Amino acid sequence: MEKKQKIVRCFGVVLNSEIPDCSFADLEEENMNGTVKKIAGLLLAGVMGTASLTGCSGTIDGTKPLITCGEDTVTVGTGNLMLRMNQATMLSYYSMMGGSTTGIWDQDAGNDKTYGETTRDDVISNLETMVLLKQHAGDYDVEVTDEEKTKIEEAAKAFMEANTEETINTLSVSQSDVEDLLTLYTYQSKMYEPMTADVDTNVEDEEAAQSKITYCRVDTSDTQNEDGTTTALTDEEKQAKKDQAQAVLDKLQASEDPASADMDALAKEVNEDLSAVDNTFDDEDTLLDDKLKEAAKTLQDGQVYDQVVEGENAYFVVRMDSVLDREATDQEKENIVSERKQEAYDKLLEQWTEDADITVNEKEWKKATLTDTEQYTIKQAETEETDTTEDSAAEDAADTTGDSSTETVEDTSQEEAAEDTGDTSQDNAEDTSAE
Numbered sequence: 001m002e003k004k005q006k007i008v009r010c011f012g013v014v015l016n017s018e019i020p021d022c023s024f025a026d027l028e029e030e031n032m033n034g035t036v037k038k039i040a041g042l043l044l045a046g047v048m049g050t051a052s053l054t055g056c057s058g059t060i061d062g063t064k065p066l067i068t069c070g071e072d073t074v075t076v077g078t079g080n081l082m083l084r085m086n087q088a089t090m091l092s093y094y095s096m097m098g099g100s101t102t103g104i105w106d107q108d109a110g111n112d113k114t115y116g117e118t119t120r121d122d123v124i125s126n127l128e129t130m131v132l133l134k135q136h137a138g139d140y141d142v143e144v145t146d147e148e149k150t151k152i153e154e155a156a157k158a159f160m161e162a163n164t165e166e167t168i169n170t171l172s173v174s175q176s177d178v179e180d181l182l183t184l185y186t187y188q189s190k191m192y193e194p195m196t197a198d199v200d201t202n203v204e205d206e207e208a209a210q211s212k213i214t215y216c217r218v219d220t221s222d223t224q225n226e227d228g229t230t231t232a233l234t235d236e237e238k239q240a241k242k243d244q245a246q247a248v249l250d251k252l253q254a255s256e257d258p259a260s261a262d263m264d265a266l267a268k269e270v271n272e273d274l275s276a277v278d279n280t281f282d283d284e285d286t287l288l289d290d291k292l293k294e295a296a297k298t299l300q301d302g303q304v305y306d307q308v309v310e311g312e313n314a315y316f317v318v319r320m321d322s323v324l325d326r327e328a329t330d331q332e333k334e335n336i337v338s339e340r341k342q343e344a345y346d347k348l349l350e351q352w353t354e355d356a357d358i359t360v361n362e363k364e365w366k367k368a369t370l371t372d373t374e375q376y377t378i379k380q381a382e383t384e385e386t387d388t389t390e391d392s393a394a395e396d397a398a399d400t401t402g403d404s405s406t407e408t409v410e411d412t413s414q415e416e417a418a419e420d421t422g423d424t425s426q427d428n429a430e431d432t433s434a435e
């Protein structure tokens with residue numbers, strides 16, 4: 001079979017076209033409201049990874065309602081656009097991490113659902129949340145300004161003009177669908193702060209207190225054998241490990257100033273494989289060894305525990321650097337406030353969801369399948385040098401709307417993906433139209 005490639009521009013596909021890239025990068029450069037700039041940046045990083053090409057997605061009727069909530073309706077086209085963005089982003093992430101994407105959508109994601117089904121469910125959940133945020137925006141005097149509406153319309157129009165009729169039909173998306181998604185993202189970005197404005201931001205030291213210790217760990221875990229089995233250390237081997245820890249402790253206590261001595265350097269003097277690290281913790285910490293924490297809590301600033309601590313699968317030498325570490329405690333205060341805000345935000349959304357009458361067109365949404373027949377890779381477009389003189393500025397603006405931050409997405413057929421999944425972004429670094 002002859003290979004076909006489709007190059008995605010922004011969040012559309014350009015086939016056999018000389019139309020320049022539609023560009024959210026241009027929106028970033030214009031003097032506009034910060035919220036839309038944030039949304040433009042989000043779409044630049046995400047929606048440009050969207051594509052709906054051949055296969056099952058071509059049977060979707062984008063004009064049909066997908067989500068209905070009161071007077072608001074989200075079309076299948078808007079939902080499909082968001083779904084393909086998530087699909088491309090996920091595939092790009094796995095490829096970047098060196099993982100195989102073959103069969104990923106059919107893999108078990110838990111709760112008796114595949115990753116494909118979970119991804120589709122997530123899109124519905126996110127869209128429902130965004131609709132509710134839009135509907136309750138008036139409660140917080142939040143609105144999309146006329147300037148933002150203009151920028152959203154311009155962005156959607158640029159997308160529609162940059163794509164062929166064939167591509168638009170395959171995506172099953174209209175300009176109003178694109179505008180709706182941008183509008184929903186705008187409301188979403190604006191609602192969090194007013195919804196959490198009444199959250200108590202006062203956190204006392206006692207609630208956020210973090211202690212900082214430095215410790216050396218001498219491992220006593222079972223030895224791993226080549227055949228996969230393990231062998232426990234002998235009593236003699238464990239004693240040798242304890243002697244190493246004791247040697248580190250002796251060096252630390254004999255140093256000129258144990259409170260500030262470089263425990264890591266001292267540990268390496270005993271054995272080059274040993275090291276010391278610092279760590280902050282509180283009463284709820286579950287990562288540090290319990291015996292280590294118990295010993296540390298008996299110390300004051302600068303004190304070294306006078307014995308080797310025998311923990312689980314290790315011996316420890318520990319020093320208390322600061323019972324109340326200011327930097328770590330202040331950071332924990334910020335974490336606590338963030339948690340409070342998130343809880344308040346989630347509680348409001350839960351309440352709104354319970355009160356809302358939301359209908360989902362499950363029958364039509366089932367057609368938006370995720371399969372291996374559609375492979376997507378996100379890549380960075382090549383930077384083209386442009387004439388920076390004043391005389392050529394107008395010509396350049398007419399010839400190109402993108403910049404070095406513009407991304408492209410390739411789709412390859414299932415057969416091409418089978419040959420070399422994940423390498424298409426390098427093999428096809430230059431734009432290639434469908435043949």
